Amino acid sequence: MSDPEPAVDAATIYDAFADKYRAYSETKSAYIGAVDDLIAGQLKTPPSVMLDYGSGDGVRGIELAKQVAPVRFFQADISDEMVARCKELGHAEQVFSVNTPDWAADLPDVDALVCLWNVLGHVPGTDARRNLLAELFSLMRPGGKLFIDVNNRHYVGYGRWTSLGRRIIDAIKPNYTRGDIRFDWNIDGVDYPASGHFFTPAEMVDLLKSAGFKIEKAQSVHYTTGDVSNDLTEGQLFYVASKPA
Template identity: 25%
Template sequence: MNEWYETSFGEDYLIVYRHRDFCGASHEVEKMISWLELPPGAGVLDLCCGMGRHSLALSKAGYEVTGVDLSEVLLREARSQKGAERVTWLRSDMRELPLAGGFDAVVNLFTSFGYFEEDEEQIKVLREIFRMLKPGGKFIIDFLNPAYVIRHLVPHSTRIDGDILIDESRSIEDGYVKKDIVLTSKGDDTPRKYHERVKLYPLDTFKQLLAAAGLQLEAVHGSYDEEEYDEEHSKRMIFVGIRP
Protein backbone atom coordinates (compact mmCIF):
# COMPACT_ATOMS: atom_id res chain seq x y z
CA MET A 1 0.00 0.00 0.00
CA ASN A 2 1.36 3.41 -1.00
CA GLU A 3 2.00 6.10 1.59
CA TRP A 4 -0.26 9.15 1.35
CA TYR A 5 2.55 11.38 0.04
CA GLU A 6 3.13 8.99 -2.86
CA THR A 7 -0.41 9.42 -4.19
CA SER A 8 -1.59 12.89 -3.09
CA PHE A 9 0.79 15.02 -5.17
CA GLY A 10 -0.61 14.18 -8.60
CA GLU A 11 -2.78 15.89 -11.20
CA ASP A 12 -5.55 16.71 -8.72
CA TYR A 13 -3.09 18.42 -6.38
CA LEU A 14 -2.59 21.02 -9.11
CA ILE A 15 -6.32 21.74 -8.94
CA VAL A 16 -6.66 21.76 -5.14
CA TYR A 17 -3.68 24.11 -4.68
CA ARG A 18 -4.05 26.18 -7.82
CA HIS A 19 -4.36 29.32 -5.67
CA ARG A 20 -0.69 29.22 -4.63
CA ASP A 21 0.80 31.97 -6.73
CA PHE A 22 4.26 32.72 -8.08
CA CYS A 23 4.15 36.39 -7.01
CA GLY A 24 4.02 35.45 -3.34
CA ALA A 25 7.09 33.28 -3.80
CA SER A 26 9.16 36.31 -4.89
CA HIS A 27 8.37 38.15 -1.65
CA GLU A 28 9.18 35.08 0.42
CA VAL A 29 12.46 34.52 -1.42
CA GLU A 30 13.52 38.14 -0.82
CA LYS A 31 13.08 37.55 2.91
CA MET A 32 14.85 34.18 2.77
CA ILE A 33 17.85 35.71 1.01
CA SER A 34 18.20 38.30 3.78
CA TRP A 35 17.92 35.65 6.50
CA LEU A 36 20.40 33.32 4.81
CA GLU A 37 22.84 36.12 3.93
CA LEU A 38 23.49 34.40 0.61
CA PRO A 39 26.32 35.66 -1.59
CA PRO A 40 25.58 36.09 -5.33
CA GLY A 41 25.77 32.82 -7.24
CA ALA A 42 25.40 30.66 -4.12
CA GLY A 43 24.24 27.07 -4.54
CA VAL A 44 20.78 26.45 -3.10
CA LEU A 45 18.88 23.18 -2.74
CA ASP A 46 15.08 23.50 -2.69
CA LEU A 47 14.08 20.27 -0.95
CA CYS A 48 10.50 19.29 -1.84
CA CYS A 49 10.30 21.99 -4.49
CA GLY A 50 6.79 21.09 -5.67
CA MET A 51 5.75 23.17 -8.67
CA GLY A 52 9.00 25.11 -8.43
CA ARG A 53 7.71 28.50 -7.34
CA HIS A 54 10.58 29.20 -4.96
CA SER A 55 13.24 27.42 -7.04
CA LEU A 56 12.42 29.69 -9.97
CA ALA A 57 12.37 32.84 -7.82
CA LEU A 58 15.75 31.90 -6.30
CA SER A 59 17.17 31.24 -9.76
CA LYS A 60 15.86 34.58 -11.02
CA ALA A 61 17.59 36.25 -8.06
CA GLY A 62 20.93 34.90 -9.30
CA TYR A 63 21.47 31.64 -7.43
CA GLU A 64 22.46 28.19 -8.69
CA VAL A 65 19.36 26.18 -7.78
CA THR A 66 18.60 22.47 -7.58
CA GLY A 67 14.95 21.52 -7.02
CA VAL A 68 14.13 18.06 -5.66
CA ASP A 69 10.69 16.49 -5.31
CA LEU A 70 9.18 13.01 -5.19
CA SER A 71 6.25 13.90 -7.46
CA GLU A 72 6.88 13.56 -11.18
CA VAL A 73 3.65 15.49 -11.82
CA LEU A 74 4.82 18.51 -9.81
CA LEU A 75 8.29 18.34 -11.39
CA ARG A 76 6.69 18.30 -14.83
CA GLU A 77 4.77 21.43 -13.87
CA ALA A 78 7.97 23.04 -12.59
CA ARG A 79 9.86 22.20 -15.79
CA SER A 80 7.12 23.84 -17.86
CA GLN A 81 7.57 27.26 -16.25
CA LYS A 82 9.45 30.18 -17.76
CA GLY A 83 13.12 30.09 -16.72
CA ALA A 84 12.94 26.42 -15.68
CA GLU A 85 15.96 25.54 -17.83
CA ARG A 86 18.21 27.43 -15.39
CA VAL A 87 17.25 25.08 -12.52
CA THR A 88 18.42 21.49 -12.06
CA TRP A 89 15.34 19.35 -11.33
CA LEU A 90 15.62 15.93 -9.68
CA ARG A 91 13.11 13.32 -8.53
CA SER A 92 14.00 11.79 -5.17
CA ASP A 93 12.79 10.82 -1.73
CA MET A 94 13.94 13.53 0.70
CA ARG A 95 15.34 10.92 3.10
CA GLU A 96 17.97 9.69 0.62
CA LEU A 97 19.18 12.20 -1.93
CA PRO A 98 21.28 11.28 -4.99
CA LEU A 99 23.52 14.30 -4.46
CA ALA A 100 27.02 14.83 -3.07
CA GLY A 101 26.17 18.00 -1.16
CA GLY A 102 28.27 21.16 -0.96
CA PHE A 103 25.34 23.58 -1.05
CA ASP A 104 25.52 27.03 0.51
CA ALA A 105 21.88 26.74 1.61
CA VAL A 106 19.01 24.26 1.80
CA VAL A 107 15.37 25.38 1.98
CA ASN A 108 12.38 23.18 2.84
CA LEU A 109 9.22 25.23 2.49
CA PHE A 110 5.48 25.29 3.21
CA THR A 111 5.24 22.32 5.54
CA SER A 112 7.11 19.81 3.40
CA PHE A 113 8.13 18.12 6.63
CA GLY A 114 6.50 15.85 9.20
CA TYR A 115 5.15 13.44 6.58
CA PHE A 116 6.35 10.28 8.31
CA GLU A 117 5.06 8.39 11.33
CA GLU A 118 8.37 7.82 13.11
CA ASP A 119 10.52 10.63 14.46
CA GLU A 120 13.60 8.78 13.21
CA GLU A 121 12.32 9.16 9.62
CA GLN A 122 12.00 12.94 10.07
CA ILE A 123 15.52 12.99 11.51
CA LYS A 124 16.74 11.20 8.35
CA VAL A 125 15.48 14.20 6.38
CA LEU A 126 17.29 16.60 8.70
CA ARG A 127 20.48 14.54 8.45
CA GLU A 128 20.25 14.78 4.67
CA ILE A 129 19.92 18.56 5.01
CA PHE A 130 23.08 18.46 7.17
CA ARG A 131 24.87 16.31 4.57
CA MET A 132 23.81 18.56 1.70
CA LEU A 133 25.22 21.68 3.36
CA LYS A 134 28.85 22.69 3.27
CA PRO A 135 30.22 23.54 6.76
CA GLY A 136 28.84 26.97 7.60
CA GLY A 137 25.99 26.48 5.12
CA LYS A 138 22.55 27.63 6.24
CA PHE A 139 19.05 26.20 6.12
CA ILE A 140 15.43 27.30 6.30
CA ILE A 141 12.63 24.92 7.28
CA ASP A 142 9.20 26.52 6.96
CA PHE A 143 6.78 24.52 9.10
CA LEU A 144 3.29 25.11 10.46
CA ASN A 145 2.73 26.41 14.00
CA PRO A 146 0.87 23.55 15.75
CA ALA A 147 -0.77 25.79 18.36
CA TYR A 148 -2.16 28.09 15.66
CA VAL A 149 -3.35 25.18 13.51
CA ILE A 150 -5.18 23.58 16.42
CA ARG A 151 -6.93 26.83 17.40
CA HIS A 152 -7.89 27.88 13.87
CA LEU A 153 -8.73 24.53 12.30
CA VAL A 154 -11.64 24.68 9.85
CA PRO A 155 -13.22 21.20 10.15
CA HIS A 156 -14.99 21.28 6.80
CA SER A 157 -15.12 23.41 3.66
CA THR A 158 -16.23 23.10 0.05
CA ARG A 159 -15.50 25.12 -3.07
CA ILE A 160 -16.02 24.92 -6.80
CA ASP A 161 -13.17 25.02 -9.31
CA GLY A 162 -14.61 25.00 -12.82
CA ASP A 163 -16.66 21.81 -13.05
CA ILE A 164 -15.06 20.25 -9.97
CA LEU A 165 -16.42 20.25 -6.42
CA ILE A 166 -13.58 20.23 -3.86
CA ASP A 167 -14.63 18.96 -0.44
CA GLU A 168 -12.04 19.22 2.37
CA SER A 169 -12.35 17.78 5.90
CA ARG A 170 -9.71 18.53 8.56
CA SER A 171 -9.07 17.05 11.99
CA ILE A 172 -6.48 16.81 14.74
CA GLU A 173 -5.90 13.16 15.67
CA ASP A 174 -3.10 11.29 17.46
CA GLY A 175 -0.67 14.18 17.20
CA TYR A 176 -1.31 14.84 13.49
CA VAL A 177 -3.25 17.38 11.49
CA LYS A 178 -5.15 15.36 8.89
CA LYS A 179 -6.96 16.43 5.76
CA ASP A 180 -9.27 14.35 3.58
CA ILE A 181 -9.94 15.76 0.12
CA VAL A 182 -12.71 14.58 -2.18
CA LEU A 183 -12.97 15.87 -5.75
CA THR A 184 -16.13 15.26 -7.77
CA SER A 185 -16.32 16.27 -11.42
CA LYS A 186 -19.59 17.35 -12.99
CA GLY A 187 -21.10 14.42 -14.91
CA ASP A 188 -18.89 11.88 -13.14
CA ASP A 189 -20.29 10.14 -10.07
CA THR A 190 -16.93 8.63 -9.09
CA PRO A 191 -15.27 10.83 -6.46
CA ARG A 192 -11.47 11.02 -6.26
CA LYS A 193 -10.25 10.79 -2.67
CA TYR A 194 -6.94 11.88 -1.14
CA HIS A 195 -5.49 12.04 2.35
CA GLU A 196 -2.83 14.34 3.78
CA ARG A 197 -1.19 13.99 7.18
CA VAL A 198 1.45 16.07 8.95
CA LYS A 199 2.87 15.35 12.40
CA LEU A 200 2.46 18.27 14.80
CA TYR A 201 5.84 19.15 16.30
CA PRO A 202 5.81 21.99 18.85
CA LEU A 203 8.85 24.25 19.03
CA ASP A 204 10.77 22.42 21.76
CA THR A 205 10.34 19.04 20.07
CA PHE A 206 11.40 20.44 16.70
CA LYS A 207 14.53 21.85 18.34
CA GLN A 208 15.33 18.35 19.63
CA LEU A 209 14.98 16.90 16.12
CA LEU A 210 17.35 19.54 14.71
CA ALA A 211 19.89 18.87 17.46
CA ALA A 212 19.70 15.11 16.81
CA ALA A 213 20.69 15.79 13.20
CA GLY A 214 23.60 18.04 14.17
CA LEU A 215 21.97 21.24 12.92
CA GLN A 216 22.29 24.47 14.87
CA LEU A 217 19.24 26.73 15.18
CA GLU A 218 19.80 30.49 14.91
CA ALA A 219 16.31 32.01 14.71
CA VAL A 220 12.60 31.17 14.50
CA HIS A 221 10.28 33.49 12.59
CA GLY A 222 6.48 33.52 12.72
CA SER A 223 5.92 34.36 9.03
CA TYR A 224 7.71 36.02 6.15
CA ASP A 225 6.55 39.37 7.57
CA GLU A 226 7.22 38.68 11.25
CA GLU A 227 10.65 38.74 12.81
CA GLU A 228 9.81 36.83 15.98
CA TYR A 229 7.83 33.63 16.42
CA ASP A 230 4.93 33.88 18.85
CA GLU A 231 3.27 30.60 19.82
CA GLU A 232 -0.15 32.19 20.30
CA HIS A 233 -0.41 34.25 17.12
CA SER A 234 2.15 33.16 14.51
CA LYS A 235 0.83 31.11 11.60
CA ARG A 236 4.19 29.48 10.89
CA MET A 237 7.40 28.33 12.53
CA ILE A 238 10.19 29.26 10.12
CA PHE A 239 13.49 27.84 11.35
CA VAL A 240 16.75 29.44 10.23
CA GLY A 241 20.01 27.76 11.17
CA ILE A 242 23.43 26.55 10.18
CA ARG A 243 25.54 23.44 9.74
CA PRO A 244 28.36 24.01 12.25
Protein backbone atom coordinates (compact mmCIF):
# COMPACT_ATOMS: atom_id res chain seq x y z
CA MET A 1 0.00 0.00 0.00
CA SER A 2 1.40 3.39 -0.99
CA ASP A 3 1.60 6.24 1.47
CA PRO A 4 -1.17 8.86 1.22
CA GLU A 5 -0.36 12.06 -0.62
CA PRO A 6 0.83 14.87 1.63
CA ALA A 7 -2.04 17.11 2.70
CA VAL A 8 -2.38 20.37 0.83
CA ASP A 9 -2.05 23.41 3.05
CA ALA A 10 -5.17 25.28 4.17
CA ALA A 11 -4.28 28.40 2.17
CA THR A 12 -4.29 26.48 -1.12
CA ILE A 13 -7.56 24.72 -0.35
CA TYR A 14 -9.40 27.88 0.69
CA ASP A 15 -8.08 29.75 -2.33
CA ALA A 16 -9.72 27.03 -4.46
CA PHE A 17 -12.89 26.96 -2.33
CA ALA A 18 -13.40 30.73 -2.25
CA ASP A 19 -16.13 30.85 -4.92
CA LYS A 20 -18.20 28.24 -3.06
CA TYR A 21 -17.54 29.49 0.48
CA ARG A 22 -20.51 31.88 0.72
CA ALA A 23 -23.09 29.33 -0.48
CA TYR A 24 -21.69 26.66 1.82
CA SER A 25 -21.70 29.04 4.80
CA GLU A 26 -25.38 29.77 4.23
CA THR A 27 -26.22 26.08 4.67
CA LYS A 28 -24.79 26.35 8.22
CA SER A 29 -26.66 29.53 9.14
CA ALA A 30 -28.33 28.11 12.29
CA TYR A 31 -25.02 27.07 13.80
CA ILE A 32 -23.17 30.20 12.71
CA GLY A 33 -25.95 32.46 13.96
CA ALA A 34 -26.07 30.71 17.34
CA VAL A 35 -22.32 31.13 17.88
CA ASP A 36 -22.49 34.78 16.85
CA ASP A 37 -25.36 35.39 19.29
CA LEU A 38 -23.31 33.80 22.09
CA ILE A 39 -20.45 36.15 21.31
CA ALA A 40 -22.67 39.22 21.13
CA GLY A 41 -24.22 38.25 24.46
CA GLN A 42 -20.79 38.25 26.08
CA LEU A 43 -19.81 41.69 24.78
CA LYS A 44 -22.05 44.02 26.77
CA THR A 45 -20.04 47.08 25.75
CA PRO A 46 -18.51 47.67 22.30
CA PRO A 47 -14.89 46.47 22.15
CA SER A 48 -12.22 49.02 21.30
CA VAL A 49 -10.44 46.67 18.91
CA MET A 50 -11.90 43.49 17.40
CA LEU A 51 -9.97 40.98 15.29
CA ASP A 52 -11.64 38.36 13.10
CA TYR A 53 -8.86 35.74 12.76
CA GLY A 54 -9.56 33.18 10.05
CA SER A 55 -12.06 35.49 8.43
CA GLY A 56 -12.89 33.48 5.32
CA ASP A 57 -14.62 35.73 2.79
CA GLY A 58 -15.26 38.30 5.52
CA VAL A 59 -19.07 38.33 5.43
CA ARG A 60 -19.64 36.59 8.74
CA GLY A 61 -17.16 38.72 10.65
CA ILE A 62 -18.69 41.89 9.27
CA GLU A 63 -22.19 40.84 10.35
CA LEU A 64 -20.87 40.04 13.82
CA ALA A 65 -19.08 43.40 13.97
CA LYS A 66 -22.37 45.10 13.15
CA GLN A 67 -23.88 43.37 16.19
CA VAL A 68 -21.16 44.27 18.67
CA ALA A 69 -20.08 47.63 17.14
CA PRO A 70 -16.32 47.66 17.82
CA VAL A 71 -14.57 51.00 17.59
CA ARG A 72 -11.93 49.46 15.32
CA PHE A 73 -12.35 46.23 13.33
CA PHE A 74 -9.66 44.12 11.65
CA GLN A 75 -9.64 40.83 9.74
CA ALA A 76 -6.94 38.25 8.99
CA ASP A 77 -6.75 35.03 6.99
CA ILE A 78 -4.20 32.58 5.59
CA SER A 79 -5.79 32.47 2.11
CA ASP A 80 -4.78 35.26 -0.27
CA GLU A 81 -8.09 34.87 -2.11
CA MET A 82 -10.06 35.29 1.11
CA VAL A 83 -7.95 38.29 2.10
CA ALA A 84 -8.75 39.88 -1.27
CA ARG A 85 -12.48 39.31 -0.76
CA CYS A 86 -12.37 40.86 2.70
CA LYS A 87 -10.62 43.88 1.25
CA GLU A 88 -13.24 44.18 -1.50
CA LEU A 89 -15.97 44.36 1.15
CA GLY A 90 -14.15 47.31 2.64
CA HIS A 91 -15.54 47.08 6.17
CA ALA A 92 -12.37 46.22 8.08
CA GLU A 93 -9.89 48.99 8.81
CA GLN A 94 -7.16 46.62 7.62
CA VAL A 95 -7.06 43.01 6.39
CA PHE A 96 -3.92 41.02 7.13
CA SER A 97 -2.41 38.00 5.40
CA VAL A 98 -1.07 35.86 8.21
CA ASN A 99 1.44 34.37 5.78
CA THR A 100 3.34 37.66 5.93
CA PRO A 101 6.18 37.83 8.48
CA ASP A 102 5.33 40.14 11.37
CA TRP A 103 1.83 40.45 9.91
CA ALA A 104 0.45 41.91 13.17
CA ALA A 105 3.11 44.60 13.62
CA ASP A 106 0.60 47.37 12.91
CA LEU A 107 -2.28 45.78 14.82
CA PRO A 108 -3.26 47.57 18.04
CA ASP A 109 -3.85 45.49 21.17
CA VAL A 110 -7.05 43.50 20.72
CA ASP A 111 -9.80 43.23 23.31
CA ALA A 112 -12.19 40.96 21.34
CA LEU A 113 -10.73 38.22 19.16
CA VAL A 114 -12.85 35.69 17.27
CA CYS A 115 -11.38 32.48 15.84
CA LEU A 116 -14.36 30.56 14.52
CA TRP A 117 -15.55 27.47 12.64
CA ASN A 118 -12.64 25.18 13.51
CA VAL A 119 -9.90 27.52 12.30
CA LEU A 120 -7.65 25.92 14.94
CA GLY A 121 -8.42 22.48 13.46
CA HIS A 122 -6.84 23.49 10.15
CA VAL A 123 -3.50 24.01 11.90
CA PRO A 124 -1.47 20.78 11.58
CA GLY A 125 0.02 19.43 14.80
CA THR A 126 -0.37 20.08 18.50
CA ASP A 127 2.78 22.18 18.78
CA ALA A 128 1.63 24.46 15.95
CA ARG A 129 -1.79 24.83 17.59
CA ARG A 130 -0.13 25.78 20.88
CA ASN A 131 2.01 28.30 19.03
CA LEU A 132 -1.00 29.86 17.30
CA LEU A 133 -2.92 30.27 20.57
CA ALA A 134 0.19 31.75 22.19
CA GLU A 135 0.44 34.19 19.27
CA LEU A 136 -3.21 35.17 19.63
CA PHE A 137 -2.69 35.62 23.37
CA SER A 138 0.21 37.99 22.65
CA LEU A 139 -2.02 40.15 20.41
CA MET A 140 -4.54 40.79 23.17
CA ARG A 141 -4.68 43.40 25.89
CA PRO A 142 -5.11 42.27 29.50
CA GLY A 143 -8.78 41.54 30.10
CA GLY A 144 -9.39 40.88 26.40
CA LYS A 145 -11.61 37.98 25.37
CA LEU A 146 -11.06 35.16 22.88
CA PHE A 147 -14.08 33.45 21.31
CA ILE A 148 -13.26 30.15 19.63
CA ASP A 149 -15.14 27.09 18.44
CA VAL A 150 -13.77 23.79 17.14
CA ASN A 151 -14.87 20.39 15.87
CA ASN A 152 -15.70 17.95 18.67
CA ARG A 153 -14.26 14.41 18.71
CA HIS A 154 -16.78 13.41 21.39
CA TYR A 155 -19.92 14.65 19.59
CA VAL A 156 -22.82 12.24 20.12
CA GLY A 157 -23.93 12.80 16.53
CA TYR A 158 -21.24 10.35 15.48
CA GLY A 159 -23.14 7.71 17.46
CA ARG A 160 -23.64 7.45 21.21
CA TRP A 161 -21.52 4.33 21.53
CA THR A 162 -18.79 5.85 19.39
CA SER A 163 -18.84 9.00 21.52
CA LEU A 164 -18.77 6.99 24.74
CA GLY A 165 -15.93 4.79 23.52
CA ARG A 166 -13.88 7.79 22.51
CA ARG A 167 -14.48 9.48 25.86
CA ILE A 168 -13.35 6.37 27.72
CA ILE A 169 -10.16 5.78 25.74
CA ASP A 170 -9.28 9.49 25.73
CA ALA A 171 -9.70 9.66 29.49
CA ILE A 172 -7.66 6.49 30.15
CA LYS A 173 -4.90 7.11 27.63
CA PRO A 174 -4.97 10.64 26.17
CA ASN A 175 -3.45 11.03 22.72
CA TYR A 176 -4.33 14.14 20.78
CA THR A 177 -3.33 12.61 17.43
CA ARG A 178 -6.49 10.48 17.56
CA GLY A 179 -8.32 13.62 16.51
CA ASP A 180 -6.30 13.97 13.29
CA ILE A 181 -8.17 13.13 10.09
CA ARG A 182 -7.17 12.83 6.42
CA PHE A 183 -9.62 13.17 3.54
CA ASP A 184 -9.93 14.27 -0.07
CA TRP A 185 -11.75 17.57 -0.57
CA ASN A 186 -13.27 17.68 -4.06
CA ILE A 187 -13.49 21.23 -5.40
CA ASP A 188 -14.55 21.75 -9.02
CA GLY A 189 -13.63 18.18 -9.91
CA VAL A 190 -10.18 18.32 -8.33
CA ASP A 191 -9.37 16.19 -5.27
CA TYR A 192 -7.25 18.05 -2.73
CA PRO A 193 -5.61 15.78 -0.12
CA ALA A 194 -6.63 17.57 3.07
CA SER A 195 -6.25 17.20 6.80
CA GLY A 196 -8.10 18.44 9.86
CA HIS A 197 -8.42 17.91 13.57
CA PHE A 198 -11.23 17.09 16.00
CA PHE A 199 -10.68 18.20 19.59
CA THR A 200 -11.62 16.83 23.00
CA PRO A 201 -12.74 19.15 25.79
CA ALA A 202 -9.69 18.19 27.87
CA GLU A 203 -7.42 18.99 24.93
CA MET A 204 -8.95 22.45 24.52
CA VAL A 205 -8.54 23.16 28.22
CA ASP A 206 -4.87 22.14 27.94
CA LEU A 207 -4.23 24.22 24.82
CA LEU A 208 -5.96 27.36 26.07
CA LYS A 209 -4.42 27.25 29.54
CA SER A 210 -0.92 26.51 28.23
CA ALA A 211 -1.20 29.64 26.07
CA GLY A 212 -2.05 31.67 29.18
CA PHE A 213 -5.80 31.99 28.79
CA LYS A 214 -8.35 31.75 31.58
CA ILE A 215 -11.42 29.79 30.44
CA GLU A 216 -14.65 31.60 31.32
CA LYS A 217 -17.24 29.50 29.51
CA ALA A 218 -17.46 26.18 27.68
CA GLN A 219 -20.57 25.11 25.76
CA SER A 220 -21.57 23.09 22.73
CA VAL A 221 -23.48 24.32 19.69
CA HIS A 222 -25.33 21.82 17.50
CA TYR A 223 -23.88 21.94 14.00
CA THR A 224 -27.27 21.58 12.29
CA THR A 225 -29.84 23.18 14.58
CA GLY A 226 -27.72 25.74 16.43
CA ASP A 227 -29.04 24.50 19.79
CA VAL A 228 -26.76 25.53 22.66
CA SER A 229 -26.02 23.13 25.52
CA ASN A 230 -23.81 22.89 28.59
CA ASP A 231 -23.38 19.20 27.72
CA LEU A 232 -20.11 19.18 25.78
CA THR A 233 -21.08 16.13 23.75
CA GLU A 234 -23.98 17.87 21.98
CA GLY A 235 -22.17 19.78 19.22
CA GLN A 236 -19.23 21.97 18.30
CA LEU A 237 -17.09 23.05 21.25
CA PHE A 238 -17.39 26.79 21.97
CA TYR A 239 -15.15 28.61 24.45
CA VAL A 240 -14.90 32.07 25.91
CA ALA A 241 -11.41 32.65 27.28
CA SER A 242 -9.72 35.78 28.58
CA LYS A 243 -6.24 37.16 29.00
CA PRO A 244 -5.81 37.77 32.74
CA ALA A 245 -5.72 41.45 33.67
